[in-house]
């Protein structure tokens with residue numbers, strides 16, 4: 001008998017930077033080797049991930065929950081001229097279930113709400129998951145050896161798609177801070 005798919009429960013995590021840095025650390029440390037490599041371009045040990053989380057100062061953080069806890073994070077680091085860099089990761093056991101796409105779409109919408117017009121992502125060329133998300137957002141992907149640099153014009157993407165509507169359908173993420 002077909003089983004109804006229940007969307008993951010979305011929850012706003014309370015607090016400020018100092019409160020949710022520990023959540024980032026816990027999330028980073030739950031990533032497997034390949035995901036660490038893909039997110040940080042190196043298979044970092046837990047001690048290094050802790051340091052990264054302790055020093056993290058993204059301007060916007062979104063989280064996605066499943067099984068009653070945070071399983072994915074998207075961070076937006078704002079730069080000059082309405083530009084930002086985005087980092088995203090979903091725990092290994094929860095990948096391939098649409099969480100990354102929901103997180104990414106809500107991330108772009110949230111970035112746009114905060115004045116970001118263009119965003120970059122960096123990933124390895126074998127990373128088909130993020131490549132697919134970026135391509136579907138109309139991102140331009142430049143391959144530089146084994147690495148890729150993607151540029152997304154968020155306002156242009158938004159003009160073609162109702163970002164907030166798409167994200168609401170998926171109903172899975174909230175801005176944490």
Ligand SMILES: CC(C)(COP(=O)(O)OP(=O)(O)OC[C@H]1O[C@@H](n2cnc3c(N)ncnc32)[C@H](O)[C@@H]1OP(=O)(O)O)[C@@H](O)C(=O)NCCC(=O)NCCS
Pocket residue numbers: 034035036038039086087088089090091094095096097098099100101102121122123127128129130132133
């Ligand atoms: C990239 C990432 C966030 C995608 O999250 P996800 O929850 O797996 O994504 P979704 O389930 O929404 O799938 C998104 C797309 O990726 C594809 N995908 C997911 N896992 C894949 C895999 N292991 N191999 C190939 N494609 C994959 C899906 O098929 C989907 O594409 P489609 O809709 O065209 O079929 C996740 O794989 C991840 O955390 N990776 C490690 C960190 C990372 O790579 N970060 C990006 C650099 S900052």
